[in-house]
Amino acid sequence: MTAPLLEVKDLHTQFFTDDGVVHAVDGISFDLHEGESLGIVGESGSGKSMTALSIMGLVPEPGRVTRGEIRLRGHDMVRMRPEDVREIRGRDIAMIFQDPLSSLNPVLKNGFQIEEAMLAHRHLSRKQTGARAVELLKKVRVPAPAERVRDYPHQLSGGMRQRTMIAMGLANEPAILIADEPTTALDVTVQAQILELLRDLNQELNTSIIMITHNLGVVAGLCSRVIVMYAGQIVEQGPVEEIFGRPQHPYTWALLRSVPRVDAIQHERLRSIEGLPPDLISPPTGCRFHPRCPFRVDRCFRDEPPLETTSAGHTAACWVTMNRAYEEMGAGELLDVRPGAASGVHGAGARQVG
């Protein structure tokens, strides 16, 4: 395999608050290859968004990257001068956010906002950028793009605004597009269209995508590789089929079983994860998931498990791993029916449980 486009090594991002130091991102490492579509999943507070902001050099006060490297094509962005990072941001790495309304400037026309991204990094005339803005809107499938560039953000629907944001992100043909919950604020039918667009852009333009989301379904459809984060750390990563088909970390396993599925057996009970995510100022000792883990052993209370390879390209940070949990600890019985496993939408064998 060629050298990775982006290498994150032992990244620590901390927030220095009055209550103490919040370890938002706590020593994570991963690679992103050219043209890859990588999903980072986790719940609120897992550190997934802070990972993205750290890569962008946009960690808000009172936080900062305290340790580690973020290498883009070999160059460490953490140790770069701020003006050099600014050059990279928007040109090589672009980011789109959850709420397109608050990310767009309400008093500037859509077209100009897309042009601005180009003007910041390239020597182009307004005529050239204007034409390209229309082209970009066309590419993200905005109808009547020549008219939309003259509109203001409030004149667009949520889906169209997010498309405008994506057009802006693509303005300088970045190598990496980071999407932080880009569809969370949108209706499902619109979400499906945006995801389809991102999938096509990933394939057509060979843009690498980092998709940050809490929605496992979104990742399953878009990404080839998945990172699962819990309490600021990576607990598992691997190819999408592995993560969904043979999850090895109990958190991933439990999360998958707790997702409401449209193809589930009707009235099947959801299997929730008991307890709450930990406090990131003083996280639990040992494995951070141990207070909520059904398969913990003594060691989990004391020692922090490292990420270890469980199969080709698949790593998990767990002393037990689900393979062992199935064999020795009766995980299969706890499971009884994997949500959706025996159903399909036809609801074969549907049970009515009140």
Place this chain on the structure above:
Amino acid sequence: MAEPLAVQAPAKSPALTDALVRVEDVVKHFPARLGASVKAVDGVTFQIRKGECLGLVGESGCGKSTLGRLIAQLLPLTSGHVYFKDIDLTRLHGEKLRRQRREFQMIFQDPFASLDPRMTVGDIIGEPIDNFGVARGRLRNERVQDLLRVVGLNPNFNNRYPHEFSGGQRQRIGVARALSVQPSLIICDEPISALDVSIQGQIINLLQDLQERFNLTYLFIAHDLAVVRHISHRVMVMYLGKVVEVADSRRIYSDPRHPYTAALLSAIPVPDPKVERQRRLVHLEGEIPSPINPPSGCRFHTRCPIAQAVCSEVDPLLEEKMPSHWSACHFADRVGSVAPWARTPA
């Protein structure tokens, strides 16, 4: 758990004999600029059976939350009737209406905005108890503590304030408040949308347990058909202020009879890469039209993949296409052709 429930007997006609709530031709128009009006809910008729959970699904702006508030009498109706146990709530005022309110309570979406930050949890849960004189003094406090226990919280948390709790715990407090006056109907307005995935299941399971334990009836409003599937006996889908489909939840997911339901179902991401690879998205043209000026005929015709000329002229009635399966579509029998289920049962 798997015992059949008596309340599940399927009814053959819209006039259910066991209806707890009857909504008849309810209309809600909000005034808009220049004398126009937003037709948020535009002629909706349905019933909620005693003991069932009716899921109400639709995208933002379809009128589902407004409908919930109309039933709870939190908004005045423009026209129509809401019967609760055969009492017409729209004709009640003042004290008579207030007395009835004990019977139907609400759980709201945002667990942060729906609890008063300056009240203790005990007072939040106790307020309805005081309002309706359900219990006093020591009995009242015991009842508050019981309720905390019932929703899975520590009964000694009654002196704490909402900010000391997580989102999921706050939603439990909201559930306890709704339960405090022993209502028969609870209107749940997107109760889990603001919660993390691992917490959503906890609240859904809690609501299911409580329904069984206290014989509750739910109207469960959600934008997500996947969430509703786990809890609802019947599902109703709304589009632009109208009900487009109502059916048994077993039927509606496997055999939708309205193209909008089919499109919604096709758009929901499933956490399984194999299923995702087989996805066939039903593409909807354009955007949801404005509820100020809804399209003529069938409101969905501007975006419908199977629309014909008649659809722009004649508004289809909500009709029983199959036993207890209602759809408002001229071509309900052709919906199968656009339905995306390449999904094979494993």
